[in-house]
Amino acid sequence: MYSRKIKSGIHEVGIQDWGRRLFDSLIPLPDGTSYNSYLLKGSEKTAIIDTVDPEFADVYLHNLSELETLDYIVTLHSEQDHSGTIPMLLKRYPAAEVICSPKAKDLLVEHLELDPDKIRTMEDGDSISLGDKTLRFVHTPWMHWPETMVAYLPEDRILFSCDFFGSHSASSDLYDNDDPAVMEAAKRYYAEIMMPFKSPIRSNLQKVRELEFDLIAPSHGPIWNHPEKILAAYEDWVSDAVQNKVVIPFISMHGSTAKMVDFLSKELIQRGVQVQIFDLAVTDIGKLAMELVDAATIVIGSPTVHVGPHPVVANTAILANAIKPKARYAAVIGSYGWATKMVDGILGLMPNLKPEILGSVVAKGTAKQTQLDELVKLAELIAQKHKLLD
Numbered sequence: 418m419y420s421r422k423i424k425s426g427i428h429e430v431g432i433q434d435w436g437r438r439l440f441d442s443l444i445p446l447p448d449g450t451s452y453n454s455y456l457l458k459g460s461e462k463t464a465i466i467d468t469v470d471p472e473f474a475d476v477y478l479h480n481l482s483e484l485e486t487l488d489y490i491v492t493l494h495s496e497q498d499h500s501g502t503i504p505m506l507l508k509r510y511p512a513a514e515v516i517c518s519p520k521a522k523d524l525l526v527e528h529l530e531l532d533p534d535k536i537r538t539m540e541d542g543d544s545i546s547l548g549d550k551t552l553r554f555v556h557t558p559w560m561h562w563p564e565t566m567v568a569y570l571p572e573d574r575i576l577f578s579c580d581f582f583g584s585h586s587a588s589s590d591l592y593d594n595d596d597p598a599v600m601e602a603a604k605r606y607y608a609e610i611m612m613p614f615k616s617p618i619r620s621n622l623q624k625v626r627e628l629e630f631d632l633i634a635p636s637h638g639p640i641w642n643h644p645e646k647i648l649a650a651y652e653d654w655v656s657d658a659v660q661n662k663v664v665i666p667f668i669s670m671h672g673s674t675a676k677m678v679d680f681l682s683k684e685l686i687q688r689g690v691q692v693q694i695f696d697l698a699v700t701d702i703g704k705l706a707m708e709l710v711d712a713a714t715i716v717i718g719s720p721t722v723h724v725g726p727h728p729v730v731a732n733t734a735i736l737a738n739a740i741k742p743k744a745r746y747a748a749v750i751g752s753y754g755w756a757t758k759m760v761d762g763i764l765g766l767m768p769n770l771k772p773e774i775l776g777s778v779v780a781k782g783t784a785k786q787t788q789l790d791e792l793v794k795l796a797e798l799i800a801q802k803h804k805l806l807d
């Protein structure tokens with residue numbers, strides 16, 4: 418048996434995945450991740466909230482080796498990193514009921530081939546009693562799937578939130594302990610996973626704010642024992658507010674685009690604009706996503722490959738289109754050898770983004786004085802726009 422005590426009758430029994438370096442075969446995990454699972458023993462019933470990635474099923478079941486009976490398997494979110502071990506858990510505890518939101522039932526049946534008769538669905542506000550502990554379910558859809566909900570334990574003032582407020586990090590620390598590194602991991606998580614869902618998150622934050630809790634227990638990363646900080650951070654991230662910051666992701670093949678990026682960035686810095694530059698050949702896209710959370714402007718730099726954008730830039734444009742940063746302004750700069758449709762190619766890959774396009778500067782080979790003058794004008798325009806940010 419392996420567990421970490423949170424309160425009387427409440428333990429964390431999940432997995433720290435120290436070695437994982439990619440999530441969804443896309444997202445870098447510099448600090449690994451965890452699949453938190455919570456064991457709640459009430460005076461009459463026992464429940465588990467969320468399971469772990471099935472890759473760790475054997476270790477997880479060993480963690481629970483001394484658990485003799487289980488009444489409820491609560492699954493707040495149907496993605497496999499939390500639900501994937503439910504079939505193994507049901508095999509060991511065949512009398513257990515699976516508790517989920519109505520929208521989750523079909524997903525669990527389809528993804529895990531669960532017997533529908535084993536599943537009980539909870540409407541928004543429904544509760545189950547464990548005796549001296551109550552789990553009340555609050556629907557918080559689109560965190561980042563449609564079926565997500567949270568569970569509130571009023572007797573112990575704990576909110577179980579699954580991906581909501583999560584952070585990808587493996588840690589021996591049970592709590593955030595006001596560690597800035599945990600907040601950075603949470604921002605990275607928000608940027609990569611949650612940012613496209615700003616509108617439902619705003620509604621869900623309001624619902625969560627109506628509950629009174631001392632701890633937020635997500636299913637990735639440490640438990641928030643300073644919940645106000647992560648609540649305030651989320652409220653800031655999903656707000657319309659942007660910072661006086663330009664993010665410049667770029668690729669350069671022969672140095673021409675790199676020189677333009679360098680020139681533009683210096684013009685911006687001299688005008689009091691913060692700049693974050695990412696060479697996409699070597700960059701951590703999670704760090705780039707984090708900077709896009711609150712940047713006012715994106716300037717994309719690309720050379721031309723067969724008249725279109727460099728494929729790595731195109732990939733980043735597709736990613737930006739998917740995560741939907743709230744940047745208000747955008748521009749494209751870059752170079753070409755003999756002909757180009759690079760600018761239209763990049764903008765065409767981002768139909769979900771609606772920034773004001775401040776223009777483009779494209780040079781045949783190395784930027785000449787004409788293009789340098791255009792870059793100065795672009796920097797001036799960005800600086801003027803940023804001065805008007807509210």
Ligand code: FEO
Binds near residue numbers: 496
């Ligand atoms: Fe941690 Fe959306 O699964």
